[in-house]
Amino acid sequence: MKEDSGQRSAVSRRRSIRMWGAVALLTLVAFALRVYRLDFVSLRGDEAFTVIFVQRTWEGLWKGISTIEPNPPLMYLALRAWIAVAGASELATRYFSVFFGVLSVPLLYRLAREMTARARKEPGELGRTWALFAAALIAINPYQIWHSQDVRNYALWLCLSLLALIFWWRWWRLERDWRLEIRDSKTRNLQSPISNLSLYVLATLASLYTHYYDVFILAALNLFVCLLAVSARRWRTLARWIGAQAVIVLLYAPWVLFGTNRITTYGEASAESGASLLDVFSRTLTSFVLSDTVPNDWKTRLWFPLALALVAILLWLARKNRALAAFLFLWIAIPTLAQYIVSIGRPLFLERYLNAIAPAYYLAFAIGLGQIQNSQFLIRNSQFLIRNSLFGVGVFFFTLTSVYALSHYYFDPAYAKAPDWRALMQYIKARRAPGDFVIQNFTEMAAIYYRGDLPVLTVPREYWATAADEKFLRQLNAEYRRIWFIPASPGWWDNERFVETFLARHAERVAETPIDIFRLQLYLTPRAFEAQIVPLGARVGNATLTGYRIEGTRNLHLVLYWQAYQNSEKDFSVFVHVTDADGNLVAQHDGAPAFGLAPTTAWQPGERIVDVHDLRVDAAPGVYTIIVGMYDPNSLARVPVFDARGARLPNDQIALTPIVIE
Template sequence: MITPRRRCRSSLVPGPWSLVIDHWPFLLVLAAYLTLAVAYSLASPLYEPTDELRHSRYVRHIIVYRYLPVQRFDAPRAQSHHPPLYYSLGALVSWWVPVEQEVYYEPPINPYWAYQYWEVSDDNKNQYLHSDDEFFQEGPFHGIVLAVYMVRWMTVLIGAGSVWLTYRIGREIIPDQPVLAIGAAALVAFNPQFLYLSGAINNDIPAALCSAAALWMCVRVVRGGSSVRTDVTLGLICGLALLTKFNLLALLPLIELAYVLAVWRTRDWSTLLRPNSIILGLAAVISGWWFWRNQVLYGDPTGMNRLNELWEGGPAAGNWWLIQQSLPYLWSSLWGRFGYGQLPLPQVIYQGLFLFCVLALAGYLLPRRRPSSLASVDLAVLTLLGFIPLIFTLVVFYYIMIQPAGAMGRFLFPGLPAFALLLLLGLSRFFPRRLTWMPGLAVTLGMVALAVYALLGVLTPAFSRPRPLTESEIEALPNPTSLEFGSLARLLGYEVTPTAVEPGDTVKVTLYWQTLARTDQNYAVFVHLLSEVGTMVAQRDTYPGLGSYPTTVWEPGLVFADTYRLHVPETAYTPDEGYIQIGVYLPDGPRLITPDGRDALRLTMVEIQPRPGQFPNPLDLNFGNQIALVGYTLDRRVVRPGETIRLTLYWRTQAPMETNYSVFVHVLDTEDQVWAASDGWPAGGSAPTGLWKPGQVIEDVHDLTVGLATPPGFYDIEVGLHDSSGDRPPIIAEDGHWLAHQVLLSKIRVLSE
C-alpha cells in the first residue's frame, strides 16, 4: 500500500506567506533584533559610540565635497584610512537632510570626560554635551541629528543581514535542526556590543555582513563544489568586502581554504585555477583602484603606514607582551563595552560568557556515543567554521601590536557568525538528537535577557538626564538647607556617606539642587575632600547631572539629585581629619558667591583612618615584579621655603635582584616643575638593590629641602625607580596591566616665608 506523502502546512499557502510559516521563529528573532537595535541607537547620544564622530565626518565629506577624504596631518581627524563603500552608502541615505554644521565641526566637549582603558569612571560617561534636539524636546529629529540617525538605521539593517546570514548558514549545515540555527543567529543578534554598534555609525557591522556572506558561499562550495556562479558571487563579495574594511583581506585565505577542502577528495588541484582567477580578478576590478589610490597618496597600498604615523602606532616587533595585557579588554569589548569602553557590563557577565564558551567548545571533546547534530556536519565544514574566528583573532593580535586602539572586540565581528555556530554545535553534543532544540532555545532566551539588561541597566542610565524629584521626596531631603549660588542654583540639602573611611574607600556626596535659571555658559560643580592641613585628598569636578545636564539646557524650577563619588587614593596620608567642601564655578572663570559672601560651602567632617598593616600608610605597589613599595611616612606636611621634609619609604623585594636601581623623589607643582628632589641608591647608598634578597624589607629615608624660591601652594610628592640608563620599571596592577612609572604620595603644603 502506498501512503500519500503528507504535505507541510507551508505548501498549502501560496506566495511569500509560506516562507513566513516555515521560518516564523527566526522572524521573531529578527524582529526582536530590529526593535532592540533601534532602541540601542536611541539610547546612545550622538557621537558617543567609538569613533562615530569621525565616521560621520567621512559621510559628510562625501556629501559636501563629492570626493573621498585624504589622511592628512593638518586636517581634523576622520576615518579617512577606511575604504569608502559603507560611507558612500551612508551618503546615499542622508544626503537629502539639511545640515547647518560644517563637515569637520567639533561638537561641544565635556571637559570632565576622561577615560583610560583600565580606569572606568563612575560618572561623566558622555564625551560630548548634548542638546535638547537629541531628546525629542525640540520636536522630531532634524538637521545633523536626523542625518546621523539615517546612517545609524541603515547600519541596523546591515546588521540584520548578518543575523539572517548566520541563520542561513546554520540551515545549510544542519537543515534538520532549525532551532540550533536560530540559537546561533540569536547569539549574534543579541550580543550587546553587536546591537550597540548596529545602532551606531561604524564599518564593523558591514564587515560582519561581508564575512558572513563569504562564509555562506564557502560552506556551499565545501558541501556542493565549485561553479562559475559561485565563483563570480565570491569574487563580488570579496571585492565589496575590500571596499568595506581592510581587515577583510583575511577572507582570501578563507575562500582558498574552502576550495582546497572541496577538491581534497579528488586531489585534482588543477580545478583551483578557474575559481582563483575569477575571484581574484573580480576583486581586483572592484577594489583595486582603492589600493592604487593609497599607493599614489601614501606610498603604501594599504594606507596603514600613514595611519600609524597619524595615530602614533608602532612597529609589530617587540610588542608581544601587549597581547597578553590586552586580552581581558578584548574579551569584554567583544560582548559589551559601550562608548569608548567606559561603560562595561558587570564583570560576572564576562566571566559567565567565558564559562559558557568553554563549556560549548568542550562539547567537541565528548566521545561519539550517541547520535547528535554534530554527527551530520562534515569535518571540512567544521574546519571552515574554526578557521575564520582564528584568522580574525590573529588579525586583531597584529592590530594590538601596531595600533594604540588595537584591542577592540568589534574587530572580531567578521568571525562572530562562525563562532556562534561553533558554540551551538558544541553545545548540541551534550544532548541527544531529539533534544537539540534545548540549547538553541536556552541561548536565544539568555541572549535576549542579556541584551535587555545591557540596554536598560547599563546604557540608558549612563546618558540619561537627572530625574526630577517629587514633592514628597523634596520634603524628606536630608540636611535641609536653602543656599543660593549666584542666581544659578539653590542647594536644598545634602548627604555624605560614610564619614569614616580608609585609603582606597569611596565617599558618596549627594547634593540636592534646584535650578534657578538657564544660562549661555556651562557652570561646573566641585566637590573636594580636603585634609586637616588644607591639601587635596580627593576631588570631583563635573557639570551638573554628572555631565549629562549642563546648565545651558537647564529648565528653571527643576529639583534633582547629583551623587558624586570621591575615591580616596590608596596613597592618602593617615590618620587625618578631612572635610567636604563644595562650590559652583566657571571652568575658565570665578566661583559663584553665596549670599553671605562665600565661594565654597563646607559640609561635614570625614575621618580618614589608617588601614591595618605592618607599615605606616600601608601600600602594595609592584614595581616591575621586582620591588614593592609597602608603606611610607612623612615627618610633616606643611613647610616653608628652605625647610626640610623627611620622607621614609618602606620597600620589599619581590624577586631575586640583579639591577641596582636608584630611588627618585620629586616635589612637584601642577606644571611638573621640581622644587625639591632626592635621587640615589636606597638608604643613602648603603643598600643597593642588587644585593637585596627576596622578602627583605628596606627602610629608605629621603630628606627633601624645599627651595627658597618655592611659591606658596600645594605640591605632590612623586616616587619611582630608575636604572643607570634612566629606564623606569612600571607599576604593575594585579591583573597585569601597567599603571605608570611613578606614584604620587600625599600632597604637602608650602606656606609663604
C-alpha cells in the same frame, strides 16, 4: 510515488514558510531593539567625527580618507549619500547603521541555511533549527545592537561580510558536486557556480572597501579552499578560486598601494599593542557574546566556560561534518591570530576590529543549542528531562545576559556610549554672552557637532603643548571677555594640564559646574575684570600684590592679582583670613596660588598671576576685615610684607577693604 513526493514538497513549503515567518518576527524584534532610544545618548566622539568628516568638500573628503581615517572609503561615501537625503541629526545618522544591523538577522539565517544545505537536497529540519537559533542570537545580541546604533562602519561591514559568505557557500557546495550549473525550474533561482563566485567577488570587494581587516576573513577562506581542493585533487575548483582571488587583488591592490597611507602608519590611541593571543581570543569571545555593557568580572569568570562550550561544539561537529567544523574554526582562528600578530608592535587591537567574525560564534552556539534540542548532543533521547533542562539553561543564559547587558546599555549612565555632550553644549548656549569663547584640551569632535554657532577650538593642537599653543591662549585671553573651558583630557593628551594651568594663572575662574563627567569651567579674562580691580602695591616676598577684587559677603569671592619681580626659591601658601572687630578669625582659606596650579617657584619675573579664593563667611551681621599674606607651609613663618613706600607691615599681612554682612 508522485503523490508522496507532492506531499513532502507541500510539507517542506509549509515548514519553509513557518521558518521565514519566524525570521521575519526576529527581524522585527531586532529592529525594535535597535531603534529603541536611538538618539537618547549623545553621539560619541568617533560618531561625531564621522558625521562631520563625510560632509567635507569632495576634495577634503578624499584627502582625509587617504591621510587621516584608518578605514577604506565605502562607508563614508554611502553615509555621505544618506546624509544628503536624511540629514545629519543623531537619529538620521544612526539609522544608517540600524538598517544594516537589522539586515544582518535574515542574512545570518540565510548563511546558516547555505552552510547546512546540500547541492541537490533541501536542508533538513535540523539545519533550519540551527539557522533560526543563529538569527535569534544575533537579533538580541547587545554587542551588535550597540554597533547598530553607532555611526561607524561595523554594522555595514558585518552585513557585507555575511553577504559575501552566502555567495561563497552557494558556490562552494555546488563545486563539491562538480556541477557547473544547476537551475531550480520552479523558483528560477540561478545556481551557477560561476555566477555565485562573481557575486562573491563583488560582495567581498565591498566588504574590503568597508574595513581593511576583512582581508583576515579572506585569508581564512583561501586556506579552507586550498586545503580541501588540494586534498581532493579538484584542480578546476582551485583554478576558478585562484582566478576569483586574482580579480579581487587587481581591484583592491591599487587602493592599498596608492589610495591610502594609513595602513602602514595608523595606530589607534584607544587600542592596545602586545596583547597575548589568549587575551585577544578571550576578550573577543566575551565581547561578542556578552557585550561590553556587563561588568568585567563577568567576562573574567565566563570566558573559560564559553571557550570550553565552543571547543566541545566544534569537536562534536568535526565528527559529523568536518568541512563545516573546519570552516567555523578557520573563520574564528585565522582573523584572531592575524589580529594578534598585527598588534604586536602597534596599538591595533580592539575587539570591534574583529566584528565580522562574531557570527561564527553565534553559529557555533546555535549549533550547540540545536543539537541539544534535537537530542543528539552529549546525551541520549531517553533522557528527556536532562535534555530539555540543558536546552533551557542555554536559552536562559543567552536571554539573561542579553537582558542584563541591554538594561545597562539603555538605562545605566555608567555604561552610556558617550558622556552628555548635548546637555553640556546646551548649558553653555543658554548662558553665553557676547565675547564668549569655548576651548577644550582634547580633540573631541562631539563638542564640534553640538556647538551650533559657538566658537569652539581645541588647545593644545597636538599631544603636547607648544609655544604656539601658549601664544594662542594669550591671544584669547586678551581678545575675549569670557572663556568656557571643557577639561575633558584623558591621561595621554595634555597630561600636564597646560591649558587649565594657564587659565588658572592668567584668568579668573568664576564657576565650575559638574555636568555628567565634565567639570565645565568659566573664566573671566582681563578685559572683563580689569576695570574692577582695586589697585594695591604691597610687596610680599619676591612678588607684588598689584590689586584685588571682591564680590559677595557671606559667599565671598576674592581675587588677588600678583606680579613677580624675581624668581622664588620656595613654594609659599597664600592665606586669606576674615576677622571681626576684635581680631577674631571667622573664616579662612589657605592654599597654593591659583588652585595649586601656580606654585610660587614657577612664577616668572613680570608675570601676572590671577589667584582666586572662595570663602563661606558664617558670621553675625557686622563689619569684617579681610587679611591676606603668604607663609612657608613647612615652617609656618610668614613672608615679609612691605607697603608701597617700603615700610614693613605689622604681622606681615595686608588688610583689604572691609566687608559688611547684613
